[in-house]
Amino acid sequence: MKIFFKSSVVAFALFTLILACQRVPLTGRKQFVGLVSNEQMITMSFAEYKGFMDTSKVVSLKAKDAEMIARVGGRIKTAVENYLIQNNYSQVIDGYQWEFKLVESKELNAWCMPGGKVCFYTGILPICKDEAGIAVVMGHEIAHAIASHGRERMSQAMAAQGITQLGAIGAGVATGNQQVMEIAGQVLGVGSQLGFVLPNSRKQESEADKLGLIFMSMAGYNPQNAVDFWQRMAEAGSKSQKPPKLLSTHPADETRIADLKAQLPQAQKYYQVYSGNKK
Numbered sequence: 001m002k003i004f005f006k007s008s009v010v011a012f013a014l015f016t017l018i019l020a021c022q023r024v025p026l027t028g029r030k031q032f033v034g035l036v037s038n039e040q041m042i043t044m045s046f047a048e049y050k051g052f053m054d055t056s057k058v059v060s061l062k063a064k065d066a067e068m069i070a071r072v073g074g075r076i077k078t079a080v081e082n083y084l085i086q087n088n089y090s091q092v093i094d095g096y097q098w099e100f101k102l103v104e105s106k107e108l109n110a111w112c113m114p115g116g117k118v119c120f121y122t123g124i125l126p127i128c129k130d131e132a133g134i135a136v137v138m139g140h141e142i143a144h145a146i147a148s149h150g151r152e153r154m155s156q157a158m159a160a161q162g163i164t165q166l167g168a169i170g171a172g173v174a175t176g177n178q179q180v181m182e183i184a185g186q187v188l189g190v191g192s193q194l195g196f197v198l199p200n201s202r203k204q205e206s207e208a209d210k211l212g213l214i215f216m217s218m219a220g221y222n223p224q225n226a227v228d229f230w231q232r233m234a235e236a237g238s239k240s241q242k243p244p245k246l247l248s249t250h251p252a253d254e255t256r257i258a259d260l261k262a263q264l265p266q267a268q269k270y271y272q273v274y275s276g277n278k279k
């Protein structure tokens with residue numbers, strides 16, 4: 001009886017652990033996300049996003065650049081959603097309300113919050129150079145969201161502090177636990193959600209690069225543009241005294257560029273399928 005009790009406790013613990021894990025689409029990497037639900041993450045994300053947009057200068061969609069951001073975003077979103085639905089991953093985008101905005105800011109930065117809220121800063125446009133360059137950044141940022149990197153980091157940070165559940169979410173924000181609020185601020189805070197706050201971030205960066213290459217290719221943008229973009233980014237970083245925001249969290253070092261080059265052939269296959277379908 002006692003043995004049975006012990007083994008059932010172990011089985012229960014294992015079962016909980018399995019529930020707390022999921023696999024990242026395309027890369028198949030197993031990740032621990034269970035301490036925060038997708039819904040909770042999105043609720044917090046939308047509150048953070050609204051706060052940011054309310055105090056930012058959003059460029060009108062009538063402007064050519066803002067229209068281009070929305071167009072590229074829409075193309076990649078459609079391609080990614082089709083892939084997720086066809087491969088039984090549609091739960092990843094449950095509750096998503098996509099938006100693609102351009103805001104006035106000199107910072108070289110862009111981000112996608114959980115729930116599909118994408119923002120580009122005007123400062124990064126000269127480095128993007130054209131539509132394909134925007135697709136590089138768009139693919140990468142959307143990849144962070146699709147790979148549930150925010151939930152993963154939130155769950156890891158909570159586990160590290162011994163917190164086993166998020167607690168109530170009221171009026172669009174997490175209430176109660178101060179520690180949890182601080183973690184959410186670190187993970188979701190505009191501009192910091194991409195930072196190397198936690199040790200796992202480097203792994204998430206290269207995963208976002210890999211997925212981003214494939215996502216842009218699925219939407220019909222040549223992935224070769226990613227190598228060119230990161231080379232321009234590295235150049236911009238070496239010229240400026242204060243490294244651009246995006247570079248402080250996304251080093252455009254030789255390793256990154258070499259990794260991208262190595263991943264090109266796989267991404268090219270998706271690009272060829274897209275091009276073939278268009279003929």
Ligand SMILES: [Zn+2]
Nearest residue numbers: 194205208250
């Ligand atoms: Zn990133």
